[in-house]
Amino acid sequence: MSSVEVNGGKVVYEILGESGDLIALTPGGRFSKEIPGLRPLAEALAAGGYRVLMWDRPNCGASDVQFYGQSESHMRAETLHKLVTGLGFDRCILAGGSGGARDSMLTTMLYPELVEKLVVWNIVGGIYGTFVLGSYYIVPSILAVRGTGMDGVIKVPEWRERIEENPDNEKRFLDLDSDQFLKLMLRWLNAFVSKPGQTIPGVDDEMFDRIQVPTLIIRGGENDMDHPKRTSLEVSCLIKGSKLIDPPWPEDAWERASEARARGEVKHFNMFDTWVQAAPAILKFLKS
Incomplete structure (x- = not known):
């Protein structure tokens, strides 16, 4: 590899x-x-x-x-x-x-x-396709970080898989600032909001x-x-x-x-x- x-x-x-x-x-x-x-x-x-x-x-x-x-x-x-x-x-x-x-x-x-x-x-x-992407890939992380910070994020099933494939990822998650992570997730979620001209x-x-x-x-x-x-x-x-x-x-x-x-x-x-x-x-x- x-x-x-x-x-x-x-x-x-x-x-x-x-x-x-x-x-x-x-x-x-x-x-x-x-x-x-x-x-x-x-x-x-x-x-x-x-x-x-x-x-x-x-x-x-x-x-x-x-x-x-x-x-x-x-x-x-x-x-x-x-x-x-x-x-x-x-x-x-x-x-x-x-x-x-x-x-x-x-x-x-x-x-x-x-x-x-x-x-x-x-x-x-x-509308359906983009709504599904935002709800599937972004919303679980937003709910997790708002609830229990980055400790909650690493329990999200998808991110657990990333940690299993690459154990270094756990520290990379935990080193992130939870407020900055939430801000980024909200920005990424906005990309999946259907808008005229996109x-x-x-x-x-x-x-x-x-x-x-x-x-x-x-x-x-x-x-x-x-x-x-x-x-x-x-x-x-x-x-x-x-x-x-x-x-x-x-x-x-x-x-x-x-x-x-x-x-x-x-x-x-x-x-x-x-x-x-x-x-x-x-x-x-x-x-x-």
Whole structure:
């Protein structure tokens, strides 16, 4: 397991492939690079002649937890830029799904000189999608820190997992000032409040003018409430010259995977299992 220090925190990463342009591949949520479904896609892209960077973002997997920035995605964008350039790459291709799509788009907006091409799918948007993200990823920490300070925060199940994967994270949490942590969490929560002029959470639509690289958008499924079809269509309008394609997986893939998981029919996180099906379309786009 390789790691580098970025902004005072350890970032864990892995590079697949021996040669070729670099693709920085980012999953969604606060999932690690080992989340089921991501590696098969990475391997397929590497087999297509690329090097693929898989990384644990801050607050994901075995990397150190970190808390700063306008939003969590802004923090991740800064980290990805410093990770890629710190590894000696001047340019790369960004690819990501769900939260990883937002991170990739924001990185392209903030660091356009870094990015050669952009590929995104499962873009989160809409009132329901953003409301769920804020309530799931931010509100538990706010309730915990307001109740019992940082001692309560380290008992939040998600943060317990980060500590189990990286024991150094416990001290990193406890060293934080509880008032400053609460202030930051409220700022991060605000990014997930739906606002006019923000098609994706926490990012003003005018920022899309900064994306001027060839961009592939795999649109959301017909009835996917977490990654609405409407949002991907709006993003395609905001990124001039972007290419929009239908999903290579069934229109209802996300819903069916959610149902199977809820019924206990699968023993692993299965929401990204279909992502490998995008490899042919991504490779075709990158080589065009």
